[in-house]
Amino acid sequence: MSAAPPPPPQPPTKPQVKAINCPKCGAAIELRSFGKAETVVCGSCHSILDATDPNLKILQTFEIKMREAGPRIPLGKRGKLRGVDYEVIGFQRRSTLVDGTRYSWHEYVLFNPYKGFRYLTEYDGHWNDVGPCKMLPTIVPSNPPKATYLGETYKHFQTCTAETSYVLGEFPWQVRVGEEAEVTDLISPPRVLSSEKSGDEITWSLGEYMYGRDVWAAFQMPGNPPPAVGVFENQPAPVNESVKGVWSAFALHSVLLLALLIVFSVFILRDRQVFSASYSLDAGPQKGEGSFVTDEFELGGRTSNVEVTTHADVDNNWIYLNYALINQGTGQAWDFGREVSYYHGHDSDGNWSEGSRSDSVIVPSVPPGTYYLRIEPEFAANHPRINYAVQVKRDVPVLGFFGLGFLALLVPAIAVTWRRFNFERLRWAESDHPLVTTSSSSSEDD
Amino acid sequence: MIRRLYWIYGLLVLAGTSFAQYSGWSLDKTTALKNIPKSVRDNPGSYRSIYQSYHHYTGGK
Amino acid sequence: MTQPVANCPNCGAKIVFQWSSSVQTVCTYCKSILVRTDVDLKRVGQVADLPPDSSPIQLNTEGIYANKAFRAIGRILYEYEQGGWNEWHILMNDGTSAWLSDAQDEYAVSFPARIQNLPPADGIQVGQQFTWNKQPYTVSVITQANYRGVEGELPFEFWDKTVVTFADLRTPSRKFATLDYSDDEPALYLGEFVEFEDLHLKNLRTFEGW
Numbered sequence: 001m002s003a004a005p006p007p008p009p010q011p012p013t014k015p016q017v018k019a020i021n022c023p024k025c026g027a028a029i030e031l032r033s034f035g036k037a038e039t040v041v042c043g044s045c046h047s048i049l050d051a052t053d054p055n056l057k058i059l060q061t062f063e064i065k066m067r068e069a070g071p072r073i074p075l076g077k078r079g080k081l082r083g084v085d086y087e088v089i090g091f092q093r094r095s096t097l098v099d100g101t102r103y104s105w106h107e108y109v110l111f112n113p114y115k116g117f118r119y120l121t122e123y124d125g126h127w128n129d130v131g132p133c134k135m136l137p138t139i140v141p142s143n144p145p146k147a148t149y150l151g152e153t154y155k156h157f158q159t160c161t162a163e164t165s166y167v168l169g170e171f172p173w174q175v176r177v178g179e180e181a182e183v184t185d186l187i188s189p190p191r192v193l194s195s196e197k198s199g200d201e202i203t204w205s206l207g208e209y210m211y212g213r214d215v216w217a218a219f220q221m222p223g224n225p226p227p228a229v230g231v232f233e234n235q236p237a238p239v240n241e242s243v244k245g246v247w248s249a250f251a252l253h254s255v256l257l258l259a260l261l262i263v264f265s266v267f268i269l270r271d272r273q274v275f276s277a278s279y280s281l282d283a284g285p286q287k288g289e290g291s292f293v294t295d296e297f298e299l300g301g302r303t304s305n306v307e308v309t310t311h312a313d314v315d316n317n318w319i320y321l322n323y324a325l326i327n328q329g330t331g332q333a334w335d336f337g338r339e340v341s342y343y344h345g346h347d348s349d350g351n352w353s354e355g356s357r358s359d360s361v362i363v364p365s366v367p368p369g370t371y372y373l374r375i376e377p378e379f380a381a382n383h384p385r386i387n388y389a390v391q392v393k394r395d396v397p398v399l400g401f402f403g404l405g406f407l408a409l410l411v412p413a414i415a416v417t418w419r420r421f422n423f424e425r426l427r428w429a430e431s432d433h434p435l436v437t438t439s440s441s442s443s444e445d446d
Numbered sequence: 447m448i449r450r451l452y453w454i455y456g457l458l459v460l461a462g463t464s465f466a467q468y469s470g471w472s473l474d475k476t477t478a479l480k481n482i483p484k485s486v487r488d489n490p491g492s493y494r495s496i497y498q499s500y501h502h503y504t505g506g507k
Numbered sequence: 508m509t510q511p512v513a514n515c516p517n518c519g520a521k522i523v524f525q526w527s528s529s530v531q532t533v534c535t536y537c538k539s540i541l542v543r544t545d546v547d548l549k550r551v552g553q554v555a556d557l558p559p560d561s562s563p564i565q566l567n568t569e570g571i572y573a574n575k576a577f578r579a580i581g582r583i584l585y586e587y588e589q590g591g592w593n594e595w596h597i598l599m600n601d602g603t604s605a606w607l608s609d610a611q612d613e614y615a616v617s618f619p620a621r622i623q624n625l626p627p628a629d630g631i632q633v634g635q636q637f638t639w640n641k642q643p644y645t646v647s648v649i650t651q652a653n654y655r656g657v658e659g660e661l662p663f664e665f666w667d668k669t670v671v672t673f674a675d676l677r678t679p680s681r682k683f684a685t686l687d688y689s690d691d692e693p694a695l696y697l698g699e700f701v702e703f704e705d706l707h708l709k710n711l712r713t714f715e716g717w
């Protein structure tokens with residue numbers, strides 16, 4: 001046994017950020033993922049290097065186009081997502097060709113030494129917080145395909161070939177500019193299930209939609225995030241709108257409206273006939289004024305309506321009655337003229353008829369009191385004998401108001417449904433399964 | 447949010463319909479006239495005593 | 508829990524066993540691999556420096572599994588075609604030991620299973636199904652791994668292996684199994700995948716800048 005005290009044990013090694021130099025151009029590169037990166041890109045000469053090789057073998061060099069923009073969120077920036085700090089360590093731009101147009105999107109590689117890797121994707125101002133799936137989703141064979149994962153069903157949105165066009169920073173897999181992968185997205189807003197097939201390998205990820213302003217807040221970015229254009233595949237419908245809720249409220253209110261009608265008709269409204277008389281007009285041209293007054297009748301209860309119904313046995317003829325409903329006591333009068341006409345005949349299409357032998361009018365807000373009608377008939381020059389009857393009812397239900405009420409209830413429900421439909425139409429417009437197809441819609445991508 | 451707004455709106459519609467029905471409104475067009483003279487004697491100048499009762503001859507010969 | 512104390516036969520440093528059933532440990536001072544015999548500690552070799560790895564777990568990291576507290580007291584570091592992983596030897600607070608594997612941010616806890624009639628290394632293939640404890644397991648991948656290093660206390664002797672074969676078996680749930688062919692006799696471990704958050708790990712490694 002040695003006499004000298006043993007050396008103190010080495011403290012556990014603290015993983016360090018590794019500083020290296022690009023073997024091609026000598027620029028300084030920092031490896032910030034503590035040995036977890038597989039490839040790292042030199043920001044100066046755009047060489048893709050093997051991060052696991054101590055000599056940093058050069059795997060590929062690519063050229064960037066003149067005005068190719070870099071990441072909006074710079075490498076090295078840290079942000080808090082769901083309470084966990086992540087650092088942006090990598091960035092890539094990928095694109096796909098649909099109907100001759102190239103659509104590109106961005107992917108940020110995020111790293112936390114305790115939690116591993118996550119990804120932030122951005123397309124046209126729409127962001128997604130993406131992580132790898134721990135378990136395999138179940139594919140449901142159907143047309144179009146569906147998948148279930150963690151109790152949720154996802155509908156197929158799009159399958160396309162994604163090509164990597166620009167890379168920067170560190171990646172936990174082998175990246176190459178120009179590499180292609182078949183990407184399939186299945187949606188269940190606000191989530192998206194994404195599968196990536198490259199060669200024989202399929203990896204599944206789960207993403208959740210994030211608004212640009214929340215990404216900017218998480219990473220404490222200055223200024224404004226890129227504006228969101230259109231509706232994205234898994235963008236949630238506006239949160240405070242519940243189409244189903246509005247329709248169930250509509251149903252309830254419609255039932256209440258019907259109940260109101262019943263309550264009025266049965267309990268509140270008198271709906272009582274207060275006057276009825278029959279008259280006749282002799283045939284031939286009429287002499288004299290022709291106007292006359294009826295006997296008096298009582299209109300009781302509160303101020304309410306009065307229904308005056310005219311029945312006339314006109315046959316291919318008409319009669320026009322100038323009515324005045326006059327209050328015996330106050331002299332207040334309501335003036336209205338009603339036409340009763342009825343025509344019928346027979347032609348090549350069969351029997352036809354036009355008009356009606358009776359007419360009804362409702363006079364509004366008539367105070368109670370003793371009333372009589374002054375009637376002045378008008379008629380065609382030469383007419384046969386016309387018999388007509390006049391009935392007066394007090395306090396009748398006005399179905400028109402209930403009809404209007406029903407329409408008033410219906411209109412906002414339809415408006416909300418239309419808005420949601422429009423939103424979903426925009427959502428699916430960019431997919432492989434648009435809701436509304438026009439002649440210029442895109443065909444399936446191979 | 448929209449659902450709550452709709453509820454309030456729906457109740458207003460029901461209230462409006464009830465009010466219209468109870469007040470005896472109507473959708474038909476009628477003209478309400480006040481004070482159709484019952485007779486010629488019922489005119490703005492009828493306060494003059496001459497019209498209140500049987501008109502005696504007041505003129506000359 | 509008894510904590511036997513002994514001295515390293517190579518450098519004399521004090522060796523404390525946290526677990527009474529540990530068979531092997533590594534002297535933190537001189538990196539000698541020490542094996543426990545009935546009488547004393549025998550030095551059987553020297554462990555090279557572990558390659559840099561980025562597991563957030565370190566020796567003496569504490570956590571909770573199945574409502575029992577545990578502590579990491581040893582580890583084996585493996586390397587295979589697609590990278591590396593750690594098997595942490597954890598000591599539960601009821602005195603039993605288990606394994607916490609840490610591979611590409613996937614964590615799993617498993618316990619040695621006493622099941623007979625395990626298939627030999629050459630008698631196993633992907634897709635094969637076994638039923639243990641009324642649960643069906645399907646072989647998902649067979650891996651050849653290189654042993655890269657050890658640290659701390661282990662329940663068996665493990666230092667002179669080079670290539671070891673493992674068979675991973677999966678189920679539709681979080682349960683999984685591993686057949687370990689490091690020894691002549693196959694060993695079976697039954698366990699389940701766990702989320703990092705659910706382990707409530709404390710005393711994790713610190714990373715520069717974090």
